[in-house]
Amino acid sequence: MRIILFTGKGGVGKTTTAAATALKCAQKGLKTLVVSTDPAHSLSDALNIELQPEPTVISENLWGQEFDVYYSMKKNWDNMRHLMLSIFKWKGVSNVVAEELSVLPGMEEASAFLWIEKYYREKFYDVLIIDSAPTGETLTLLTLPQVMQSWLTKAFPGQKLVIKTLGKVLNKTKGIPLDKGYDELQNLFSKLEQVQKVMLNPKVCSIRIVANPERMVIQEAKRAFTYLNLYGYNVDAIVVNRILPEIVGAKGSLFEQYVKSQTDYIKDIEESFQPLPVYKVLHQGAEVFGLDLLDQIGTAIYGTNNPHEIFHAENPFKVKEFSQYYKISIYLPFIKDNEFKLDKFGDELIIEVNGRKKSVLLPRFANFLQLDGHAFENAWLHIRLNKN
Numbered sequence: 594m595r596i597i598l599f600t601g602k603g604g605v606g607k608t609t610t611a612a613a614t615a616l617k618c619a620q621k622g623l624k625t626l627v628v629s630t631d632p633a634h635s636l637s638d639a640l641n642i643e644l645q646p647e648p649t650v651i652s653e654n655l656w657g658q659e660f661d662v663y664y665s666m667k668k669n670w671d672n673m674r675h676l677m678l679s680i681f682k683w684k685g686v687s688n689v690v691a692e693e694l695s696v697l698p699g700m701e702e703a704s705a706f707l708w709i710e711k712y713y714r715e716k717f718y719d720v721l722i723i724d725s726a727p728t729g730e731t732l733t734l735l736t737l738p739q740v741m742q743s744w745l746t747k748a749f750p751g752q753k754l755v756i757k758t759l760g761k762v763l764n765k766t767k768g769i770p771l772d773k774g775y776d777e778l779q780n781l782f783s784k785l786e787q788v789q790k791v792m793l794n795p796k797v798c799s800i801r802i803v804a805n806p807e808r809m810v811i812q813e814a815k816r817a818f819t820y821l822n823l824y825g826y827n828v829d830a831i832v833v834n835r836i837l838p839e840i841v842g843a844k845g846s847l848f849e850q851y852v853k854s855q856t857d858y859i860k861d862i863e864e865s866f867q868p869l870p871v872y873k874v875l876h877q878g879a880e881v882f883g884l885d886l887l888d889q890i891g892t893a894i895y896g897t898n899n900p901h902e903i904f905h906a907e908n909p910f911k912v913k914e915f916s917q918y919y920k921i922s923i924y925l926p927f928i929k930d931n932e933f934k935l936d937k938f939g940d941e942l943i944i945e946v947n948g949r950k951k952s953v954l955l956p957r958f959a960n961f962l963q964l965d966g967h968a969f970e971n972a973w974l975h976i977r978l979n980k981n
């Protein structure tokens with residue numbers, strides 16, 4: 594099975610491109626399911642069909658589903674929910690609040706992971722397309738086992754024993770199978786780790802970043818790219834969506850300036866994400882709803898390529914930790930020779946080539962580290978960041 598996940602800033606066109614990609618996969622004869630993990634569901638709108646928390650048939654080979662954390666919790670982890678509820682009530686939290694608390698941070702993502710695990714295990718679908726929430730939440734999703742572990746340790750210090758014994762005690766008084774809740778929790782963790790492994794496998798999972806030719810959006814796309822690389826996920830393409838046609842920016846027109854800067858932004862995107870392919874989609878002049886328009890978007894993105902292909906598979910950003918320093922290696926094929934200046938401001942690395950400045954966003958921890966030397970060989974820039 595192939596898993597393709599779309600991420601990017603809110604409103605850039607993730608849902609649209611995810612749905613268009615799914616449609617193209619289905620047209621190739623692949624059984625395709627497109628799912629939305631974003632609680633602000635708009636996949637139904639894009640497909641122009643009312644989706645459910647279980648897969649709905651959309652057209653030949655194409656299914657759609659909008660995850661719903663409440664539905665998923667009830668279906669999959671009722672025992673665990675009871676365990677949580679009982680713990681909260683026992684701690685004096687009122688009923689209503691406890692109900693809400695049982696949907697804890699990360700639960701949304703966790704339930705998405707469980708669905709992914711199910712589909713991966715069952716092998717019914719050939720392709721799973723994930724229309725995810727804006728970048729921040731996607732990163733939470735992709736680092737979920739680590740995130741969950743940390744909140745669990747905070748919520749239940751000395752957790753394991755406490756939950757297990759507490760579970761048994763409450764079990765006797767209330768007749769709810771709470772020790773099963775604990776087992777579910779354990780089971781959940783091991784499943785989350787398995788799914789994460791699958792998602793980290795570049796042969797299975799590709800992540801595609803959607804952006805618009807606008808400054809803030811590109812900034813967020815670069816940041817996401819850095820983090821995804823850092824965590825080891827394979828980003829295999831960039832989609833630049835809603836590009837205004839040149840003609841709209843004719844001299845003296847309202848959009849002249851916008852179209853001009855758009856050209857620079859697209860160039861920046863192409864350089865910054867090299868060697869990844871950058872697919873461009875024009876603004877369609879109207880909102881994109883329904884299969885016909887999605888088909889046009891799909892053709893604009895993929896042309897004659899197979900939408901489920903792995904478009905790229907080498908990590909252009911690597912971090913290695915040593916006792917005294919970090920070595921960060923960045924692939925920068927747009928630098929042709931060694932004539933560049935390097936500077937670091939906070940977590941931003943500024944590379945000046947021929948008077949033009951490029952910024953590369955480093956992981957946030959780089960804020961506290963000192964740039965201490967660099968080397969450039971075969972299009973790879975290696976920098977050394979000292980820990981003290």
Ligand SMILES: Nc1ncnc2c1ncn2[C@@H]1O[C@H](COP(=O)(O)OP(=O)(O)O)[C@@H](O)[C@H]1O
Binds near residue numbers: 834875
């Ligand atoms: N190429 C395009 N041309 C015109 N409108 C678009 C295009 N791509 C997306 N849209 C519209 O932009 C809005 C946001 O797109 P959407 O896919 O929901 O973004 P996201 O999922 O990233 O929040 C929607 O109304 C959609 O119809």
Ligand SMILES: [Mg+2]
Binds near residue numbers: 607608609635724
């Ligand atoms: Mg969306």
